Amino acid sequence: MNKHEDLLKAEAIMRKNDRGTYTVPTHGLYPFQWNWDSCLSALGFSHFDEERALVELETLFEHQWEDGMVPHIVFHEPDEGYFPNTDVWQTNRAIPTSGITQPPVAGFALHALNQRSSNRSAIADRVQTLMGKIHAWHQWFYNFRADSDGLVAIVHPWESGRDNSVDWDEAFERVPTEGVSPFVRRDTSHANPEHRPTDEQYKRYIWLVEKFRSLNWDNSAIAKESPFQIIDPGFNAILIKSALDLADLAESYGAAQLATESRSMANRALDGMDKLWSEKLGQYVCYDRVADHQINSPSIGGLLAIFAPVPPKRSKTIADTIRRLSEVTEYLVASHPPGTPEFDELRYWRGPVWLIVNYMIAVGLRRAGEDELVRCIVDDSIALIETSGFAEYYGPITGTPCGGDSFTWTAAMVIEFFNLFDTFIKAEA
Ligand code: DGY
Numbered sequence: 001m002n003k004h005e006d007l008l009k010a011e012a013i014m015r016k017n018d019r020g021t022y023t024v025p026t027h028g029l030y031p032f033q034w035n036w037d038s039c040l041s042a043l044g045f046s047h048f049d050e051e052r053a054l055v056e057l058e059t060l061f062e063h064q065w066e067d068g069m070v071p072h073i074v075f076h077e078p079d080e081g082y083f084p085n086t087d088v089w090q091t092n093r094a095i096p097t098s099g100i101t102q103p104p105v106a107g108f109a110l111h112a113l114n115q116r117s118s119n120r121s122a123i124a125d126r127v128q129t130l131m132g133k134i135h136a137w138h139q140w141f142y143n144f145r146a147d148s149d150g151l152v153a154i155v156h157p158w159e160s161g162r163d164n165s166v167d168w169d170e171a172f173e174r175v176p177t178e179g180v181s182p183f184v185r186r187d188t189s190h191a192n193p194e195h196r197p198t199d200e201q202y203k204r205y206i207w208l209v210e211k212f213r214s215l216n217w218d219n220s221a222i223a224k225e226s227p228f229q230i231i232d233p234g235f236n237a238i239l240i241k242s243a244l245d246l247a248d249l250a251e252s253y254g255a256a257q258l259a260t261e262s263r264s265m266a267n268r269a270l271d272g273m274d275k276l277w278s279e280k281l282g283q284y285v286c287y288d289r290v291a292d293h294q295i296n297s298p299s300i301g302g303l304l305a306i307f308a309p310v311p312p313k314r315s316k317t318i319a320d321t322i323r324r325l326s327e328v329t330e331y332l333v334a335s336h337p338p339g340t341p342e343f344d345e346l347r348y349w350r351g352p353v354w355l356i357v358n359y360m361i362a363v364g365l366r367r368a369g370e371d372e373l374v375r376c377i378v379d380d381s382i383a384l385i386e387t388s389g390f391a392e393y394y395g396p397i398t399g400t401p402c403g404g405d406s407f408t409w410t411a412a413m414v415i416e417f418f419n420l421f422d423t424f425i426k427a428e429a
Contacts, residue, residue: 001382001425003418010411013390014044017408018052021059022076026392026404029190031079035060035072035102036161037409039109040356044412046116047419053113054126057106061133063097067219068140070106071097072158083186084209091217099209099217100156103235104141107134107242111249128253131246135258138243142265144219149272150265151236153289155226156208160235160301162335162349163205164197166342167230167286167297174227174290177203180210191392195346195402230295233276233284234304238360240266240273241308270308277314278302282321284314299349300335304357306364315368322361322373331380333358334396345395346402352393355381355413362421375424378417382425385414 017023022033023041030037038060045053063074075086075096086096114120114127145152157163157172180203187196197205208228215221223229243266250259276284278294283302286295298321306318328338335349335357336342344350358381365374384394390410392403418425 001386003425006382006385006414007418009390010044010385010414011048013406013411014041014408014415016406019076021055022074023056023408025409026407028081029187029392029404031077031082033060033074033076035070036105036356039105040359040409041412042109043112044409044415046113047415050113050117054123054130057110057113057130058126060106061130063093063095064133064137065097068136068143069101069219070104070137072100072102073098081186081190083183084206088183088206088209088213090213099212100159101137102159103161103238104134104137104242105238106130107138107246107249108238110134111245114249114252124253127249128255131249131253131255131258134242134246135250135262138239138246138262138265140219141239144223146269147231147272147289149275150268151231151272151275151287152239152269153223153229153231154235155212155222155229156205157201157228158205160230160232162232162234162299162301164201164347165297165299165301165349166336166340167232167295167299167301168228168288169297169342171228171230171288171291171295172201172204175204175207177207180207191403192346195348195352195393197348227290229289231276231287231289232301233273233286234301234307234357236269236273236276237284237305237308237310237364240269243269244309270310273305273308273310276302276305282317282324284310284318298337298340300333300354300357303333304360304364306368307360308364309367310364312368315364315370319365319368319370319373322365322377326376329396331384331394331396331399332377333361335393338397345397346400348393348403351396352402353380353384353396354393355384355410359413359416362417366421371424374421378421378424381413381417385410390414 025037042053042056064070091099141152243262247259247262278285281298284305362377388401391401392407
């Protein structure tokens with residue numbers, strides 16, 4: 001392991017993908033600003049350029065919708081290399097955006113940026129402005145997407161960030177493929193098609209976009225009419241963790257009302273999470289809100305749930321499930337377990353390891369006192385970048401680099417691991 005060299009490489013990738021006020025996830029494949037990529041990347045910046053870290057969040061929130069939603073893509077500059085582009089979304093905004101959202105990691109990120117700041121009073125106004133905007137986004141979730149348990153649903157697989165997860169194979173069948181306007185994918189010219197979702201899945205992704213567009217991007221109508229409505233435990237855990245962190249941040253600024261509202265949203269959802277628990281699989285699972293049942297699928301969204309402060313007996317079982325995964329893979333944590341019929345080692349979210357998820361799971365495991373397992377996850381993550389470069393994701397058995405390369409959030413997570421988990425990392429060889 002060469003910490004110094006790894007950090008230099010990581011920083012160089014972040015600088016290379018920096019477009020001044022926002023970063024692109026990687027050149028070619030993702031040429032715009034992505035919501036959760038940006039927030040997680042800001043964590044990386046915070047260790048070597050605090051100002052740039054805050055600007056990353058500020059730029060994203062300049063494009064928050066009037067109803068509170070924060071879109072998953074901001075199309076700052078035209079680039080024909082991506083599909084679906086602005087002509088497909090047609091959200092009619094001065095600077096075009098997509099019309100769906102993504103996992104709300106901003107609250108968690110802002111809290112961390114504030115804590116790490118070398119001059120908190122200098123950034124206090126900016127932090128408080130962002131705090132209000134993030135809270136409005138969280139309220140948007142509860143207004144438009146929550147059920148009586150306070151758990152929120154995604155209406156498009158892209159909202160989860162785990163686009164082609166096995167979790168919704170069955171539910172996704174409900175989304176038609178007929179009537180979709182003909183299109184040419186661009187992702188498969190930038191990345192190996194065998195690492196990406198299938199054409200059949202793309203037709204359904206685009207059917208949903210066209211459906212929501214036909215509803216004029218009215219979020220009440222979308223929430224009612226989407227044939228795809230999934231309560232994803234990982235997504236909900238991120239929202240809960242962000243809302244709790246935002247409550248702490250608000251308290252430190254004396255914003256009592258925001259803190260109370262935020263904490264009560266989070267605590268209600270945390271209680272609600274129990275309806276997603278599967279004793280049989282030893283983890284949380286998704287819930288299909290349209291069909292009204294739990295989904296019997298052991299993907300990583302149910303392990304990522306440990307990012308939220310779930311009860312100790314749940315953390316312990318999740319840790320045991322991850323330990324079992326380590327017996328059948330070389331690198332933790334596979335996004336779907338080998339040995340299941342759907343496992344596909346290199347295809348996006350159907351098997352590969354993602355460093356951002358490893359990081360959030362490590363944060364949760366550390367809170368739960370699972371230090372030895374944290375060490376394994378951090379070591380595996382660093383081993384992956386050292387043997388296979390800063391890829392978008394990796395095969396959990398072979399360590400094959402997959403998807404895009406020179407990836408911003410992979411670099412950011414390496415910087416996080418070395419700074420936050422240094423005591424867990426093996427001594428340099
Ligand atoms: C893509 O284009 O691959 C994204 O996941 C959608 O945001």
